[in-house]
Amino acid sequence: MTTAEEPMALAATRLRTAGMRVTAQRMAMLMAVCESPGHLDADTLRERAQRVTGRLSLQATYNVLRALTDAGLVRCTQIPGHPSRYETEHHDNHHHFVCRRCGAIRDVECTVGAAPCMEPQLPKEYETQEAAVTFWGLCPDCRDSAVAS
Template sequence: MTLSATNGNHAASAGDPRERLRAAGLRVTKPRLAVLRWLADHPHATADQVATAVRRRLGSVSTQAVYDVLHACSNAGLLRRIEPAGHPARFETRTADNHHHLVCRGCGRTEDVDCVHGAAPCLTPSCTAGYAVDEAEVVFWGYCPDCRSSATEPEDLSDHHEEGRS
């Protein structure tokens, strides 16, 4: 299993955001540009984190406007929305491959993990029930190094592994 760089330097986030918006059939607006540019450098951000960053850059932008941008860009394939169980939805610009994620049970920190077997879909279900499978989503759960080092009792973290919830 290989951890990927999360600096946004992937094929999906390469190129001018203006051109990417136009190619996706979306109008080029300041909020859309601000969202795409910020997420390229801050993958796995929540909608609230994006809204705060966009407001810092542009001034007054409503939360609804940011949600609308995230929705439109996700639908157009410019952003990927991931929803780890028990955590808020997160957004990233890395959309051109079938990668997976590591999520910290403690703080929610999320990291990219390249596909376990390479080409999409990297996992073949035992039964497709007639579906044409085009993507597999895998979330690896555990504790990030920061949460592991700040644990008050080492066995706090090992209990999950012993219960088969690694």
């Protein structure tokens, strides 16, 4: 197996383990998400996946991302004012920091206690499974440039 084939083989294995049918589009998109630093939008991931698959429609991109998200392989983060962002799902229930100036997104470890990191005041009939917290502020680069101005 060549070095270029290894990520494809790994993607195929991850898809099979999740009970998914293995397709070139799914392997390419899963590779694009897993090999990307940070939190990328669908269009950026589409561009990266097309390096493997050739042409990939935007609708197919969203369909594949939805399937990967539903299978628990990819996490979709929706932050107000930003397009949906995707990252590898690690089932760690982390949160996010968003820079108000440049839009950079950074992972933040669970804030308090064990997942879901919060205990909402709800009637006992409710079962909380996840909490999504977004912290807003300035990243170091934007903070430094604001101070220098």
